[in-house]
Amino acid sequence: MTQTLSPNASLLPEATSEHSTSPGRLVVLTGPSGVGKGTLLKRLRQQHPDLYLSTSATTRAPREGEEHGKDYYFVTRDRFEEMIAAGELLEWAEFAGNYYGTPRQPVEVQIERGNQVILEIELKGARQVAQSFPEAFKIFIVPPSPEELERRIRDRGQDDEAAITRRLARSRVELDAADEFDLQIVNDNLEQAVAKLADVLL
Ligand SMILES: Nc1nc2c(ncn2[C@@H]2O[C@H](COP(=O)(O)OP(=O)(O)O)[C@@H](O)[C@H]2O)c(=O)[nH]1
Numbered sequence: 001m002t003q004t005l006s007p008n009a010s011l012l013p014e015a016t017s018e019h020s021t022s023p024g025r026l027v028v029l030t031g032p033s034g035v036g037k038g039t040l041l042k043r044l045r046q047q048h049p050d051l052y053l054s055t056s057a058t059t060r061a062p063r064e065g066e067e068h069g070k071d072y073y074f075v076t077r078d079r080f081e082e083m084i085a086a087g088e089l090l091e092w093a094e095f096a097g098n099y100y101g102t103p104r105q106p107v108e109v110q111i112e113r114g115n116q117v118i119l120e121i122e123l124k125g126a127r128q129v130a131q132s133f134p135e136a137f138k139i140f141i142v143p144p145s146p147e148e149l150e151r152r153i154r155d156r157g158q159d160d161e162a163a164i165t166r167r168l169a170r171s172r173v174e175l176d177a178a179d180e181f182d183l184q185i186v187n188d189n190l191e192q193a194v195a196k197l198a199d200v201l202l
């Protein structure tokens with residue numbers, strides 16, 4: 001039977017142990033495209049492989065090196081819309097022309113086990129989670145400057161010019177919402193930012 005993670009579920013910050021009988025903890029990590037969210041989480045997971053990150057579904061095409069089921073579940077728009085209709089997503093949003101969403105069931109299973117779950121999602125999804133689960137802890141990753149953010153998006157070399165333009169436009173909206181979050185971390189020096197993230201996630 002599928003457990004439901006009701007909005008009343010208590011997602012206490014201290015309940016992170018695998019064997020805990022306490023409810024788990026939902027953590028949201030947001031920040032503009034190219035700020036380094038993926039890089040930070042990858043580093044942290046290299047140091048702590050047991051860190052549980054939710055794997056999202058998306059209609060975006062895979063980038064070189066990305067794996068289905070690992071980086072994302074890459075699905076068609078029709079399949080994504082079926083998932084919405086069936087209530088299979090905890091939250092979802094359209095970002096820069098594609099759908100992104102969090103499959104509900106794996107998150108509920110981890111929370112029921114008393115584990116911490118990290119959702120790396122954009123602003124609209126973060127707001128949905130904040131509404132449904134007020135106890136979720138929300139972290140916003142900030143770039144050192146708008147110029148450095150643009151440089152990172154371009155240097156990453158993964159997006160065409162139209163996608164870069166959409167991402168930069170959206171980044172201005174996201175940066176304006178940084179104050180809605182419980183904690184802001186500036187990703188300037190990578191090691192220092194990883195250490196700050198480790199302080200709150202481990
Ligand atoms: N709402 C929501 N946003 C997501 C989800 N998965 C990823 N995102 C966000 O979608 C945006 C675009 O992701 P992606 O195309 O991988 O580009 P990147 O973050 O710039 O590398 C980022 O802000 C992600 O955090 C999800 O399940 N739900």
Ligand SMILES: Nc1ncnc2c1ncn2[C@@H]1O[C@H](COP(=O)(O)OP(=O)(O)O)[C@@H](O)[C@H]1O
Pocket residue numbers: 031032033034035036037038039040152153155156187188189190191193
């Ligand atoms: N602290 C940092 N200093 C310099 N470059 C960084 C830093 N963090 C990430 N990057 C680079 O910025 C680019 C975007 O990072 P990525 O993790 O893909 O961002 P996001 O997941 O937020 O879209 C990548 O090329 C990455 O290597």
